[in-house]
Amino acid sequence: MRTSSPYRANLLGLAFMTPAMVLLLGFFFLPVVLTSVFAFTNMSTATGISGGSYVVTGNLLRSLTDEGLDAKTIKALRQSSYIIDQAGLEKARTAGVDAKFITEIGERLKDRSFTSSSAFERELKTLPSRPTRVRDLKIAASAFEQSVLNVRYASRGEMEAALSHMLENPPQGAVEQIATASYTGWTWTTENFKNLVIAPDTWRIVGNTVFYVVLTLAFNVLVGLFLAITTFYLPSAGSGFFSILWLLPRITPVVLYAVMWKWFTWEDGFVFNIAQDLGLPAFNYMKGSVASAWTVVILVNGFVGASFGMILFSGALKAIPVQQLWASEVDGASRWQQIRYIILPHMRWPILFVTSYQTLSLLSSYEQIWLTTNGGPGSTTTVWALEAFKTALNNYTGNLQYGLGAAMALILVAVGLVLSIVYLRLFRFDEMMSKPKIEF
Amino acid sequence: MQISINNFTKTFDGTPVIDDMNLTIRDGEMLALLGPSGCGKSTTLFTISGIHRMDRGQLMFGDRDVSGLPSQKRNVGVVFQNYALYPHMNVFENIAFPLTVRKDNKADIDREVRAIAALTHISELLERRPGQLSGGQQQRVALARALVRKPDVLLLDEPLANLDAKLRLEMRSEIRRIQLETGITAVLVTHDQVEAMSMCDRIAIMKKGEIVQIDTPADMYSNPRTSFVAGFLGNPPISFLSGIAMENSFSVAPIKLRVPLGVHEGIADGTQLKLGVRPEHFGPEGDIAVEGKIAFAETQGRENLYDVALADGSVLRSIQPAGRNWALGEPVRWFIDSKSAFVFSNDGQRL
Ligand SMILES: Nc1ncnc2c1ncn2[C@@H]1O[C@H](COP(=O)(O)OP(=O)(O)OP(=O)(O)O)[C@@H](O)[C@H]1O
Ligand SMILES: [Mg+2]
Numbered sequence: 001m002r003t004s005s006p007y008r009a010n011l012l013g014l015a016f017m018t019p020a021m022v023l024l025l026g027f028f029f030l031p032v033v034l035t036s037v038f039a040f041t042n043m044s045t046a047t048g049i050s051g052g053s054y055v056v057t058g059n060l061l062r063s064l065t066d067e068g069l070d071a072k073t074i075k076a077l078r079q080s081s082y083i084i085d086q087a088g089l090e091k092a093r094t095a096g097v098d099a100k101f102i103t104e105i106g107e108r109l110k111d112r113s114f115t116s117s118s119a120f121e122r123e124l125k126t127l128p129s130r131p132t133r134v135r136d137l138k139i140a141a142s143a144f145e146q147s148v149l150n151v152r153y154a155s156r157g158e159m160e161a162a163l164s165h166m167l168e169n170p171p172q173g174a175v176e177q178i179a180t181a182s183y184t185g186w187t188w189t190t191e192n193f194k195n196l197v198i199a200p201d202t203w204r205i206v207g208n209t210v211f212y213v214v215l216t217l218a219f220n221v222l223v224g225l226f227l228a229i230t231t232f233y234l235p236s237a238g239s240g241f242f243s244i245l246w247l248l249p250r251i252t253p254v255v256l257y258a259v260m261w262k263w264f265t266w267e268d269g270f271v272f273n274i275a276q277d278l279g280l281p282a283f284n285y286m287k288g289s290v291a292s293a294w295t296v297v298i299l300v301n302g303f304v305g306a307s308f309g310m311i312l313f314s315g316a317l318k319a320i321p322v323q324q325l326w327a328s329e330v331d332g333a334s335r336w337q338q339i340r341y342i343i344l345p346h347m348r349w350p351i352l353f354v355t356s357y358q359t360l361s362l363l364s365s366y367e368q369i370w371l372t373t374n375g376g377p378g379s380t381t382t383v384w385a386l387e388a389f390k391t392a393l394n395n396y397t398g399n400l401q402y403g404l405g406a407a408m409a410l411i412l413v414a415v416g417l418v419l420s421i422v423y424l425r426l427f428r429f430d431e432m433m434s435k436p437k438i439e440f
Numbered sequence: 441m442q443i444s445i446n447n448f449t450k451t452f453d454g455t456p457v458i459d460d461m462n463l464t465i466r467d468g469e470m471l472a473l474l475g476p477s478g479c480g481k482s483t484t485l486f487t488i489s490g491i492h493r494m495d496r497g498q499l500m501f502g503d504r505d506v507s508g509l510p511s512q513k514r515n516v517g518v519v520f521q522n523y524a525l526y527p528h529m530n531v532f533e534n535i536a537f538p539l540t541v542r543k544d545n546k547a548d549i550d551r552e553v554r555a556i557a558a559l560t561h562i563s564e565l566l567e568r569r570p571g572q573l574s575g576g577q578q579q580r581v582a583l584a585r586a587l588v589r590k591p592d593v594l595l596l597d598e599p600l601a602n603l604d605a606k607l608r609l610e611m612r613s614e615i616r617r618i619q620l621e622t623g624i625t626a627v628l629v630t631h632d633q634v635e636a637m638s639m640c641d642r643i644a645i646m647k648k649g650e651i652v653q654i655d656t657p658a659d660m661y662s663n664p665r666t667s668f669v670a671g672f673l674g675n676p677p678i679s680f681l682s683g684i685a686m687e688n689s690f691s692v693a694p695i696k697l698r699v700p701l702g703v704h705e706g707i708a709d710g711t712q713l714k715l716g717v718r719p720e721h722f723g724p725e726g727d728i729a730v731e732g733k734i735a736f737a738e739t740q741g742r743e744n745l746y747d748v749a750l751a752d753g754s755v756l757r758s759i760q761p762a763g764r765n766w767a768l769g770e771p772v773r774w775f776i777d778s779k780s781a782f783v784f785s786n787d788g789q790r791l
Binding site for chain 1: 486489490491510511512514515516517518520521522524526528529537538540541542585589
């Protein structure tokens with residue numbers, strides 16, 4: 001290798017890394033970047049994800065009142081007025097109002113204004129060319145109606161112009177305030193995070209999540225290890241059968257698996273009937289009580305992770321040189337000491353892998369919970385990922401809050417990153433990975 | 441402690457590997473199990489250590505029957521062919537392992553480990569991991585680990601197979617030294633006859649799961665019971681001639697060779713026989729003349745090695761001191777030392 005230049009080796013390394021880098025960018029950085037962007041907006045179904053327009057709605061007026069806008073302005077915004085101007089005359093013409101009548105309105109009422117439709121209509125009835133049918137009169141009148149209520153303005157300037165036109169002597173800053181509030185599109189904001197911190201629900205969900213992840217993870221690793229080690233010591237004929245049996249939760253489609261659990265725990269289900277026969281309390285275990293709901297949630301996810309752990313651990317176990325196991329037995333180690341001193345140290349890397357991988361996937365997984373307890377009873381088994389999913393993508397009220405959901409997801413990503421670093425430190429990953437075994 | 445194996449039979453998946461073996465290893469002796477690859481040496485060793493269980497038979501340590509005991513309870517030390525050190529423990533922890541699992545107290549462990557490390561000359565390596573040791577150092581660590589809890593029996597499975605020639609020579613005498621110093625009963629598995637002869641008190645030669653002969657190295661060499669044993673010991677190896685019995689002589693008619701059978705008189709004329717001649721018993725001096733041509737010559741420094749092709753195509757090997765050097769193709773008239781030649785029946789039994 002002395003003859004080849006160091007750059008050559010580096011380029012080769014780079015070439016090896018490229019696919020990984022592309023995948024990393026495409027499937028990790030890009031989603032994270034997008035999530036971060038969404039997290040700092042107030043996007044929702046209402047705002048849409050493209051731009052919006054400016055509308056003053058009844059709801060907006062109510063919330064403006066709450067924000068302390070003065071009653072007079074509110075009243076003015078709520079009202080329609082009738083102003084006879086050139087624009088109104090044009091509008092009447094296009095609405096098909098009798099031309100003679102329009103001319104009369106222009107001549108006699110030009111630049112007058114009325115604050116109610118009845119006053120304006122009364123005035124119109126005095127004109128000689130007035131239409132005979134009331135409906136036509138109303139059509140003519142409506143052409144001169146001016147109101148900002150429920151009118152969509154494409155730009156802020158138009159909205160402000162309309163407001164200034166409507167309001168006589170508005171208080172200082174009122175026009176700007178109303179225009180800002182009337183925007184229907186999304187805006188940049190840090191409100192999502194502030195709201196999350198204040199909301200008392202947040203902390204309950206955090207608690208639920210920690211509880212869920214810690215217990216499920218412990219179940220994953222311990223049961224996975226236990227299964228792997230027991231099947232390892234079992235005669236090979238039996239172990240094959242058991243391996244397949246324990247793999248079922250992993251290879252069954254999620255929906256089917258969830259349905260199985262429902263059948264297992266619901267009213268008139270398997271456990272229900274057994275409990276009934278034994279005279280134990282029988283109810284819908286999946287949703288009937290907090291304790292049983294948690295048990296179901298942890299078992300449902302626990303077995304999936306445990307079979308995942310078992311595959312990895314079994315593979316790692318088979319890779320331990322059998323002479324080391326023989327040596328330990330000859331050295332006098334009991335089964336338990338053999339597990340503790342020989343097998344577990346060999347399992348350090350797979351345990352790290354399963355622990356960190358499972359922590360991260362448990363943190364971000366919600367499918368099984370969604371399909372079984374759906375976070376209930378109440379929101380007792382709602383975890384962060386499920387809440388984020390419901391907030392952003394699956395909401396009963398129909399208003400999906402993408403921004404808030406993204407903020408929740410972003411927090412999840414941050415927590416995941418921090419945890420990964422902690423795990424790597426904890427297991428001294430660098431030591432394990434320090435030197436490549438093949439030298440270039 | 442004396443070890444006796446009685447009527448030992450072992451079958452793997454229906455294939456018999458050891459059939460009805462009997463073997464006694466005397467107290468404090470070092471016994472070599474010597475034989476070709478696959479003959480069941482490791483199997484025998486692992487059975488003594490309890491890693492494999494006997495299908496039939498009895499294993500006695502002294503007058504204690506250990507046939508049914510698991511390896512943990514047998515107090516044997518084993519050095520595996522690939523050493524089987526624990527890679528995640530340093531040398532100290534590796535050696536201390538048998539004591540750690542026995543729950544000895546820390547101070548005792550420390551003292552014992554250091555003592556055995558001194559004996560095996562690895563005191564300065566205690567902090568290292570197995571991955572940071574040379575083959576010979578690993579081998580000593582394995583030996584130290586096997587010896588540390590003062591086992592009743594030391595079992596070595598081809599411990600020198602992975603070492604280079606020089607280190608192998610060193611470790612040979614090292615292991616023998618330690619075995620003699622500790623007075624432990626030891627079994628050495630090897631397929632290297634030089635190793636077996638130089639290190640052990642007695643050698644058991646195995647063939648296809650049976651012990652063919654068990655003797656001291658000298659007796660085994662000078663008095664082999666079968667042609668297999670004769671062929672297995674000695675370097676350069678013995679050469680064989682095929683012939684028939686004729687008037688109390690071993691006769692190869694085409695080359696008019698006649699070697700008197702001496703003590704083995706009375707063999708029916710015409711019986712197929714084999715004559716084994718060690719290279720040092722064939723040369724310019726002796727009593728039975730044989731003519732041939734040098735077919736191969738190799739100088740080994742102090743000695744020269746020759747193959748002499750006889751007129752019928754059979755070959756006799758000879759080893760001669762350097763000095764008068766014969767050239768390839770040179771015709772020679774050399775002699776067999778008839779009293780040192782071995783006579784075997786056609787199926788390999790010594791007569
Ligand atoms: N676990 C096993 N399962 C099946 N057959 C085995 C097993 N272990 C050994 N054997 C067979 O038993 C025979 C003896 O094996 P053993 O390991 O004792 O040979 P050995 O004399 O130590 O050979 P070597 O010098 O190559 O190590 C071989 O034919 C081998 O194939
Ligand atoms: Mg072997």
